[in-house]
Amino acid sequence: MTEKTKIRLEFPINCSPKVLFNRLSSASGLTEWFADDVKVKGNFFTFIWEGAEQQAEKTQHKEDRLVRFNWVDEEDSYFEFRISKDELTGDVSLIVIDFSDEDETEETANLWNSQIADLKHILGC
Numbered sequence: 770m771t772e773k774t775k776i777r778l779e780f781p782i783n784c785s786p787k788v789l790f791n792r793l794s795s796a797s798g799l800t801e802w803f804a805d806d807v808k809v810k811g812n813f814f815t816f817i818w819e820g821a822e823q824q825a826e827k828t829q830h831k832e833d834r835l836v837r838f839n840w841v842d843e844e845d846s847y848f849e850f851r852i853s854k855d856e857l858t859g860d861v862s863l864i865v866i867d868f869s870d871e872d873e874t875e876e877t878a879n880l881w882n883s884q885i886a887d888l889k890h891i892l893g894c
Contacts (some may be wrong), residue, residue, distance in 0.1 A: 773868035774862065774870070776867045776877055780863045784861065784894050786834070794854075824842070
């Protein structure tokens with residue numbers, strides 16, 4: 770098994786943490802921008818892309834601040850969304866934490882850039 774590289778990306782997002790959090794933590798919100806379809810059973814989310822399924826367990830959930838999904842079929846592999854709000858300026862940022870093989874970090878970052886562009890478009894920001 771190859772060692773995964775941790776990727777941390779930050780995106781300024783011009784909307785309220787509450788609205789953003791719903792798009793990051795619910796099946797309907799994630800279906801709008803992240804996957805073709807999302808099914809939920811308890812804390813288990815099944816993400817569907819072009820007919821392929823991947824299952825993750827929602828292991829952390831802090832309202833309007835953080836959600837983490839651990840991939841069921843990959844040990845110690847997860848992706849996480851953190852919402853950061855600057856106390857002084859009120860600026861909201863979305864921080865994405867993910868893991869990829871070392872030779873795929875740029876490809877993974879590009880994929881997130883594309884996904885977050887879709888999310889911003891849906892949010893109208």
